[in-house]
Amino acid sequence: MNKKINAHMITMLGLLIALTVVLSRIFGFETQFIKISFDFVPKIIMGALFGPVWTGVGAVAADAIGMMLFARSAFFPGFTLNAFIGGLIYGYFFYKKEVSWKNAILCSLSLTIIISLILTPIWLAIMYNQPLTSVVIWGPRLIKALIMFPIQSILNYVVGRALPLKRLKNYLATVR
Template sequence: MTKKKFGTKSIALMGVLIAVVVVFSRFFAYETTFLKISFTFIPESLIGMIFGPFWAGIGTAVADVVGMLLFPKAGYFPGFTLNAFLAGAIYGYFYYKKEMTWQRVILATLLVTVLINIILTPLWLSLMYGVNLANFAWWVPRLIKTVIFFPIQVIATYYLGNKIPFKRLFGKPLSELDQ
């Protein structure tokens, strides 16, 4: 088994993608106390495609902490950093060095949506703000967002993974950037 070389180019690319996650999360997002709509899945998916599950999880968790330190919107809660790590790890598991099929993209998006957006985030919000999760009215905006955003996320991720000419942009696949 060979270890993946993590050289200067990879570190620089990871830093740029972390910065993009922070910008998408903090400046190009609609956010209320209980609901957030953003396109952070785009750079998070890219990190997963390029770096694999472990480093994608680390990168997205670092992006969450950096975003919170530089542009705080509320008190820090480690559950959201765990969410970021899990999302990056899931994207890395499903996308790293693998063909981007509709099935793979739908499964990854479904897992992130169910585990993070529907299970963990409401749990963290209930711990932070005392939200009654049995109140159906609280779930309506979250479920509407999920129904509308899910196909957008699937289509955008599939397009990103299949249509952007990574080999032409960098001269080799991104997974071999430092080799």
């Protein structure tokens, strides 16, 4: 967080937060126990441009704004914690690092294990007063993990490689 923030960086972060909200809340699919969206695409860009902490802050802002504007269920702070941790993970794997298959897959694997298969089931069990071993919690989670892990890994790599992230980083660093 010792990095100086300028107006261009704030603007870029704001646009990425807005894109995250749109992809998550408007174009995402959500039921009581499962959520599928492509909101991770702007988080890849945030992670590459701003690092772990700012990506975590941006993910929390997107979660809060999305919840205020397009609430689909009750607010639960555990999901906001998930957003921050997810942002940290994206920043860890993509900030100041070459986007490689290894980083793309390890990022997806970390998110799947930590967020989808550890934290979210705990939050759902607490929210809906279900036993942590309930098939209602685990059935959709495992199916989602099996489907989304390869899709997210491929998109992590493709988006990370396709975007001119080096030029954007250089531009944001030189603009005062």
